[in-house]
Amino acid sequence: MKIITVLGARPQFIKAALVSRELRKNHNEIIIHTGQHYNHELSDIFFDEMNIPQPDYNLGIGSDTHARQTGQMMAELEALFLKEKPDVVLVYGDTNSTLAAALAAVKLHIPVAHVEAGPRMNDKTIPEEVNRVVTDHISSMLFAPTPVCLDNLHREGLTQGVYLTGDVMLDCFLHFSKEAEKRTGILDNLSLEQGNYLLATVHRASNTDTEENLREICKAFIELAQEIELVFPVHPRTEKYLKQYGLYQELKDTPNIHLIKPVGYLEMLVLTKNAGKILTDSGGLQKEAYFAKVPCITLDIVSAWPETVEDGWNMVVGKENDRQKIQRENIIDAVRSFEPNKKQQNIFGNGKAAEKICDLICLLMTPSGTID
Ligand code: UD1
Numbered sequence: 104m105k106i107i108t109v110l111g112a113r114p115q116f117i118k119a120a121l122v123s124r125e126l127r128k129n130h131n132e133i134i135i136h137t138g139q140h141y142n143h144e145l146s147d148i149f150f151d152e153m154n155i156p157q158p159d160y161n162l163g164i165g166s167d168t169h170a171r172q173t174g175q176m177m178a179e180l181e182a183l184f185l186k187e188k189p190d191v192v193l194v195y196g197d198t199n200s201t202l203a204a205a206l207a208a209v210k211l212h213i214p215v216a217h218v219e220a221g222p223r224m225n226d227k228t229i230p231e232e233v234n235r236v237v238t239d240h241i242s243s244m245l246f247a248p249t250p251v252c253l254d255n256l257h258r259e260g261l262t263q264g265v266y267l268t269g270d271v272m273l274d275c276f277l278h279f280s281k282e283a284e285k286r287t288g289i290l291d292n293l294s295l296e297q298g299n300y301l302l303a304t305v306h307r308a309s310n311t312d313t314e315e316n317l318r319e320i321c322k323a324f325i326e327l328a329q330e331i332e333l334v335f336p337v338h339p340r341t342e343k344y345l346k347q348y349g350l351y352q353e354l355k356d357t358p359n360i361h362l363i364k365p366v367g368y369l370e371m372l373v374l375t376k377n378a379g380k381i382l383t384d385s386g387g388l389q390k391e392a393y394f395a396k397v398p399c400i401t402l403d404i405v406s407a408w409p410e411t412v413e414d415g416w417n418m419v420v421g422k423e424n425d426r427q428k429i430q431r432e433n434i435i436d437a438v439r440s441f442e443p444n445k446k447q448q449n450i451f452g453n454g455k456a457a458e459k460i461c462d463l464i465c466l467l468m469t470p471s472g473t474i475d
């Protein structure tokens with residue numbers, strides 16, 4: 104079988120790492136990188152560290168408005184799909200690269216397989232929500248990481264080709280943990296003590312593009328830094344807005360705040376596992392905090408992973424409001440008081456999602472391929 108995998112942004116490289124390895128045991132995989140992420144620390148570092156095969160094509164699309172970025176990707180992907188004639192196009196998550204690949208493929212009648220199908224935040228102003236809903240509805244194979252995701256898909260009438268697989272990010276978390284132990288130097292370099300620092304990431308459009316929200320987050324970080332060290336690997340989108348709003352230098356000059364460039368997956372695993380608490384608006388990091396049993400404070404008004412909130416390990420601190428959705432005092436209160444005290448449920452599977460997904464694609468693509 105010939106499978107084209109389309110990737111473009113940081114979390115997709117991570118999600119694809121072990122699925123690609125598994126697929127290549129029996130199939131011909133071609134990787135197309137759209138070029139949505141292009142900085143070394145958002146792209147190449149993951150291919151190197153996680154041993155992901157180099158992309159066969161890099162479209163080099165880069166940053167642009169949503170429509171222009173997605174449209175350019177579609178046009179170039181269509182040409183490559185016509186040239187390569189894949190049996191399946193495999194996509195991950197909910198970025199513009201996911202949507203572009205799924206749309207280009209379905210219009211050529213090529214079956215689309217979607218890994219991480221089914222999360223819902225029920226808000227169409229979130230760009231990722233539009234991407235994931237449309238992608239799910241045009242995919243032939245939908246791989247839901249959790250029972251909640253499976254239910255969401257069923258509720259939307261999607262029942263054919265829908266399977267519960269577990270989460271490929273848990274596979275990666277378990278698989279790369281040993282390798283990550285060699286990278287604990289990052290804790291020494293930043294003079295961090297195990298369990299005695301906060302790890303923060305921010306990059307959601309709702310937090311970066313609305314000045315009031317980013318300002319509240321920064322105020323909270325600066326106040327918290329009086330009590331505890333805080334490591335903040337800054338996404339380039341966030342760096343741009345921090346500078347635009349005049350917040351960057353103040354954060355950089357605050358003692359106990361470590362404003363650093365984005366790090367690779369292995370160092371991020373070290374920072375995650377050893378953090379006292381994690382503050383983030385990243386969907387992926389909310390899950391990893393859960394895997395690592397580190398309390399997570401979500402800087403948003405809703406989590407893409409309500410299972411982690413329901414299970415008591417994730418606290419959503421944003422409040423629906425006209426414009427400003429994040430309040431400084433809610434973040435600070437959560438850091439001071441949130442202490443999960445529950446044993447975790449098994450939400451994200453058994454760490455063998457990549458294998459299951461590859462087996463399912465293979466079975467579903469055989470002529471009589473229906474399974475239940
Ligand atoms: C994208 C995804 C988001 C995902 C995130 C992972 C969409 C709509 N959003 O958001 O779902 O969580 O990736 O990190 O697909 N930039 C650089 N260098 C890069 C990439 C981006 O400087 O290598 C800067 C540019 O100023 C760009 C901005 O970041 O305009 C935003 O990049 P973009 O890819 O549009 O969205 P992300 O915020 O990265």
Ligand code: UDP
Pocket residue numbers: 113114117304336337364365366367368369371372384385386387388391
């Ligand atoms: N990540 C990383 N380095 C960083 C920040 C995040 O390797 O500096 C990893 C993180 O551990 C997780 C993934 O990137 O595996 C999450 O991606 P991101 O937050 O960019 O996107 P989202 O999950 O919100 O779509």
